[in-house]
Amino acid sequence: MAFTADQKEIFLLVKRGxxxxxxxxxxxxxxxxKKTNTKEKNTLxxxxxxxxxxxxxxxL
Structure with a gap:
């Protein structure tokens, strides 16, 4: 039986808990x-x- 990629992902998620x-x-x-200073670029x-x-x- 072949599994799809989605089924394999679900199986892995269930297996991990x-x-x-x-x-x-x-x-x-x-x-x-590093310390950074933010600057607002797009003001209202x-x-x-x-x-x-x-x-x-x-x-108009």
Whole structure:
């Protein structure tokens, strides 16, 4: 009997059980991470800009 790829994946998931493998997570060293500063690139439009766009659309 041949199994499809989906059936094989389901079989492997059932065989492993419900417990995920956390061995790599336990080995992870947070001290090796670099500090980063995030900068917002896509800001939301102001109320004035939204109002101007609404007025422009209404005139069409």
């Amino acid at each position: 419900d417990k995920p493998d956390l061995s790599e997570v336990e080995k992870f060293d947070r001290s090796k991470l 439009p102001s109320k004035e800009t939204i109002q101007q766009e609404k007025e422009c659309v209404q005139t």
